Amino acid sequence: MNRPLVIGNWKMNLDFVEAVHLTQQISVLLKNQPSAHTDVVVAPPFVDLRSVASVLEAERSNVALAAQHVNPHEAGAHTGEVSQAMLARLGVTWVLVGHSERRTHYAMDDAVVAATLSTVVRSGANAVLCVGEDESARDDGEYASVVSAQLASALAGLEEKSRALVTVAYEPIWAIGTGRSAAPEQIHEMATVLRRELTALGCGEARVLYGGSVTGENAAAILVEGGVDGFLVGGASLKSDSFVAIIRACDDCYAGLANRR
Ligand code: 13P
Numbered sequence: 001m002n003r004p005l006v007i008g009n010w011k012m013n014l015d016f017v018e019a020v021h022l023t024q025q026i027s028v029l030l031k032n033q034p035s036a037h038t039d040v041v042v043a044p045p046f047v048d049l050r051s052v053a054s055v056l057e058a059e060r061s062n063v064a065l066a067a068q069h070v071n072p073h074e075a076g077a078h079t080g081e082v083s084q085a086m087l088a089r090l091g092v093t094w095v096l097v098g099h100s101e102r103r104t105h106y107a108m109d110d111a112v113v114a115a116t117l118s119t120v121v122r123s124g125a126n127a128v129l130c131v132g133e134d135e136s137a138r139d140d141g142e143y144a145s146v147v148s149a150q151l152a153s154a155l156a157g158l159e160e161k162s163r164a165l166v167t168v169a170y171e172p173i174w175a176i177g178t179g180r181s182a183a184p185e186q187i188h189e190m191a192t193v194l195r196r197e198l199t200a201l202g203c204g205e206a207r208v209l210y211g212g213s214v215t216g217e218n219a220a221a222i223l224v225e226g227g228v229d230g231f232l233v234g235g236a237s238l239k240s241d242s243f244v245a246i247i248r249a250c251d252d253c254y255a256g257l258a259n260r261r
Helices: 014-031 048-057 084-089 101-105 110-122 133-139 145-154 162-164 184-200 219-226 239-258
Strands: 004-008 040-041 066-068 094-095 128-133 166-170 208-210 231-232
Touching: 004 094, 004 239, 014 040, 014 048, 014 231, 014 239, 040 094, 048 066, 094 110, 110 128, 110 145, 110 162, 133 145, 145 166, 145 184, 162 166, 166 184, 184 208, 184 219, 219 231, 219 239, 231 239
Parallel strands: 004 040, 004 231, 040 066, 066 094, 094 128, 128 166, 166 208, 208 231
Antiparallel strands: none
C-alpha cells in the first residue's frame, strides 16, 4: 500500500473568512495529534487560496494546498479563468483535473482534460486526475471501459518525467454527494482496473484515490477492502472533525497494515 493521501475538495463552499476558520481548526487538530502516515491536502475555491496559504504558513502546517481547476493556457483572453503560473505564485502544489462537475457542467471534454493535466505536471505541480462513470454506465456494465477511456485519453501523451506527479481519483458520479458510497468490492474492482491501466500507460506508481460520499465511518473499510491509497472528500471535508476523522482512519489503517507486514 502506498502512503495514504486525503484531499478535501471544498467545491464552491466557504468564503475566505469561513475558509480561514476551517483551516485553523484543521491545523490545530493535526498539531495536537499529527498524522504520522497520511499526506493531507485542501482544495479551497480560488478566492480563498491566498488566505488559506497564509494560515497554513503561520501554523507551520504540513497540509498542502490544491486548486480545484486551472486553465491550460498560459495567459491571455480567458475571462474568468486562472493560470497555472498564478496558482504556483500562491504556493499551490496540487491541482484537481477533470472533476466530473467540470466535465458535466462546464464542458470540459477529454481533450481539455488532457491539455490541463499536461499543463499542471509540466509546471512541476501534482495533478489529481478525476475519472468516474455515471449511473447509466454503471447499470449497463460499461463502467470499466468508460473509466479506462478517460484515463488513456488523459495520460497517453504525457512526458515520462512528469508521470510521477499524477494521482488518480476514482469518483463514480452516482456516489458524489448522494450519501451512497460505492461498495468496497466495487471500489476494489475499479482500483484493480485502474492500476492495470496505469501500469500499461507508464504510471504504475500513481496513487489511486476514491471519492464519493466518504465519511469518517466508511473510510477505514473502503481503504482496506477497496484497496485504494486514500480519498478525495467533498461534503465531509467542510467540517474539521469529519475531515480529520477520515485522516485518522487512514493513519490507523496504514499503521495496522504496516505492523502486519
Ligand atoms: P462527496 O464527498 O460530497 O460525495 O464529494 C465527492 C467529490 O466530488 C470530491 O471531489
